[in-house]
Amino acid sequence: MHTNETDRTWYILGTGAIGTLWAAKFLQHSMPCRLLHRSNPEQSGDVISCKLRLIKLDNSQHSYDIDSESIYHDSEISRLLVCTKSYQSVEAIKPLIPRLGDTATVLILQNGMGQHQQLAALLPELQILLASTTEGALTRSALEVKHSGAGISSFGSLNHSSRINPVIKAELARINMQPEQDIEAVLWSKLSINCIINPLTAIHNCRNGQLLQNPQLLSLTQQLCAEIEAVSAAMGRPDKATSLFDKVCTVATATCQNFSSMQQDILFKRGTEIDFINGYLQQHADRLNIPCPLNRQIISQIKHLQYP
Numbered sequence: 001m002h003t004n005e006t007d008r009t010w011y012i013l014g015t016g017a018i019g020t021l022w023a024a025k026f027l028q029h030s031m032p033c034r035l036l037h038r039s040n041p042e043q044s045g046d047v048i049s050c051k052l053r054l055i056k057l058d059n060s061q062h063s064y065d066i067d068s069e070s071i072y073h074d075s076e077i078s079r080l081l082v083c084t085k086s087y088q089s090v091e092a093i094k095p096l097i098p099r100l101g102d103t104a105t106v107l108i109l110q111n112g113m114g115q116h117q118q119l120a121a122l123l124p125e126l127q128i129l130l131a132s133t134t135e136g137a138l139t140r141s142a143l144e145v146k147h148s149g150a151g152i153s154s155f156g157s158l159n160h161s162s163r164i165n166p167v168i169k170a171e172l173a174r175i176n177m178q179p180e181q182d183i184e185a186v187l188w189s190k191l192s193i194n195c196i197i198n199p200l201t202a203i204h205n206c207r208n209g210q211l212l213q214n215p216q217l218l219s220l221t222q223q224l225c226a227e228i229e230a231v232s233a234a235m236g237r238p239d240k241a242t243s244l245f246d247k248v249c250t251v252a253t254a255t256c257q258n259f260s261s262m263q264q265d266i267l268f269k270r271g272t273e274i275d276f277i278n279g280y281l282q283q284h285a286d287r288l289n290i291p292c293p294l295n296r297q298i299i300s301q302i303k304h305l306q307y308p
Contacts, residue, residue, distance in 0.1 A: 007076065007078055008031075008032060008078070008167075008171070009032040009077075009078075009079065010031065010033040010034075010079045010080075011033070011077045011079065012034070012035050013036045013071075013081065013082050013083065013092055013093070014088075015035055015037075015068075015083075015142075015143065016083060016084075016085075016139060017137035017138055017139045017145055018083045018109060018133070018135075018137055019081070020052065021054075021135065021145050021147060022083065022109065023035060023066060024052060024054040024064065024147075025175040026175065027052065027064040027066060028062075028064075029174050029175055031171065031174065033066065034066070034067050034068065035050070035066060035069070036069060036096070037068045037069070037070060037071070039071065040072075044072035045070070045073065046073070047067050047068070047069045047073070049065065050066050051063055051064070051066075051143065052065075052144075052145075053143065053144040053145070054145055054147065055140070055144075055145070055146040055147065057147050057148075071095045071096055072095060073099075076099055076101055077100050078101050078103070078105070079105055079168070079171075080093075080100065080105070080107065081107045081109060082106060082107065082108045082110065083109050084110065085110070085271065086110045086111055086114075086115045086273045086275075086276035087275060087276060089118065089119055090115070090118050090122060093106075093119060093122065093123070100123065100126060102126075103127075104127075105127045105129060105168050106123060106127070106128050107130075107131055107172075108128065108131060109131040109132075109133060111190075111194060111261065111273050111276070111277060112191065112273045112280060113184075113187055113188070113276060114275075114280040116128065116130055120158055120159075127157065127162060127165070128157070128159070129155050129164065130156060130157075130184070130187060131153065131154065131155040131177065132153070132154055132180075132187050133154075134149075134153075134190075135147070135150065136149025136150075136151065136258065148258070149254070149255065149258075153175075154178045154183065154186055155177050155179060155180065155183060156179060156181060156182065156184075158183075188237050189239065191280065192228050192244055193244070193247055193251055195224065195228055195277055195281050196211075196221055196228070196244075196248050197211065197260050198260045198261065198263070198273075199262060199277070199278055199299075200217060200220060200298070201260040201262065202262040202263040202265070202266045202272070202302060203298065203305065205263065205267070206263070207256065207258060207259055208251070208257075209252055209255075209256025209257065212249060212252050212253065221245070221248060222245060223294050224294050224295065224298070225243070225245040225248060227285075227290075227292040228244055228281060229243070230290050230292075231284055231285045231288065234288045234290055235284055262274070266302070266307075269307040270307055272302055274299055274302040274303065274306070278298055281295060282295055282299060
């Protein structure tokens with residue numbers, strides 16, 4: 001399928017907090033975007049007009065008109081933003097493959113690592129971009145999102161040697177996403193922090209700030225940081241500037257009243273992204289023969305708690 005380059009619509013797969021926030025960012029800058037919803041193939045023509053509500057950092061409320069179309073619709077996709085849970089990525093994208101043009105760009109904005117390579121294997125001809133954000137967002141109800149924290153967003157190519165389309169770069173710059181040469185280093189840094197805050201708050205059913213306030217949780221946080229830093233160093237990704245514990249303290253303090261996404265997933269009996277966060281780290285630890293007993297125990301605890 002040849003991409004129609006005149007169509008610059010961004011299609012958004014996954015309308016959780018981050019997918020909805022990014023839809024609002026496109027709409028605020030008058031950039032065309034559409035949501036994709038699951039349906040039966042028989043409902044392939046479905047296009048639903050929706051209202052998207054954004055509550056900004058200053059608590060002002062804004063409403064936008066947006067269309068949502070079936071994943072089985074026949075319109076061609078040249079720009080796809082993937083914001084599903086990491087473990088849903090492959091199955092979620094499969095129905096869209098016939099719609100992706102041969103010069104389409106797929107931008108993956110998710111927690112965790114490992115799914116990017118799975119998607120690249122599924123879409124070998126397409127440009128896969130990876131993105132990371134420290135923006136905070138909470139869904140209040142369907143298509144109603146609260147922007148809960150300002151942050152930095154960046155993107156880069158999975159294949160370092162491939163040149164990113166300058167038009168795509170310019171579009172992402174409009175919504176304050178910065179190009180990053182080594183996006184995997186950014187993702188690894190975020191993953192390291194997520195490996196600690198996400199599962200510990202989920203297991204102990206607490207807010208992020210309590211990891212630093214409760215002596216038992218503080219001790220677990222420090223132990224887990226030491227295990228993860230050993231893996232980072234062996235992978236050639238040590239951060240000489242700031243210790244992981246200091247980074248975790250900064251994030252947990254800034255988001256002290258927030259609940260992590262994994263805590264929410266356990267609370268609401270959903271699957272978690274543990275395989276793509278602590279599980280991804282454990283794969284590297286095993287490959288490098290680095291013992292990570294606490295990380296291994298945490299993976300087991302989350303799998304016991306999570307809804308199958």
